[in-house]
Amino acid sequence: MKRRRLMAEMNVVPYIDVSLVLLVIFMLSAPLLTQGVNVNLPKGVTKPVSDKIPPVLISVTRQGAILVQYKGHHSAVALDELATTVGHIAAASHDQVQVLVGGDAHVDYGKVMAVMARLQEAGISHVGLLTRPEGH
Numbered sequence: 001m002k003r004r005r006l007m008a009e010m011n012v013v014p015y016i017d018v019s020l021v022l023l024v025i026f027m028l029s030a031p032l033l034t035q036g037v038n039v040n041l042p043k044g045v046t047k048p049v050s051d052k053i054p055p056v057l058i059s060v061t062r063q064g065a066i067l068v069q070y071k072g073h074h075s076a077v078a079l080d081e082l083a084t085t086v087g088h089i090a091a092a093s094h095d096q097v098q099v100l101v102g103g104d105a106h107v108d109y110g111k112v113m114a115v116m117a118r119l120q121e122a123g124i125s126h127v128g129l130l131t132r133p134e135g136h
Contacts, residue, residue, distance in 0.1 A: 053098065055098040055099065055128075056097060056100070058100070058119075059101075060101070060111055062104040062106050079114060082119070083118045083122040086099060096125075097124065099119055099126065102130030
């Protein structure tokens with residue numbers, strides 16, 4: 001009777017099977033481990049300013065002066081008169097008027113917010129803020 005020689009090589013097939021099963025388990029359970037807080041974010045769509053209806057541009061200068069520009073006409077307006085001025089412009093244009101507010105980088109934030117409050121008093125619902133692109 002011949003003796004059979006022992007094999008000295010390691011059989012790696014069971015290790016590969018176990019590692020593949022663990023990989024599948026981790027892939028299926030990873031999405032379940034993510035945690036977060038449910039937040040009801042506001043919905044909004046950004047669109048460029050319409051060219052058909054010219055917007056009302058309100059600028060707050062470094063000195064705090066308020067300038068109103070509409071269809072090429074420029075005028076300096078006091079804060080108390082801003083609501084009536086923009087209200088007259090909105091009444092004259094039968095379409096929804098859009099107002100864009102721009103402030104100098106060094107102007108007080110409260111001054112810009114006061115302008116926004118006056119626009120809200122005038123019933124203006126479409127108000128945007130002017131910004132400068134990065135690098136300009």
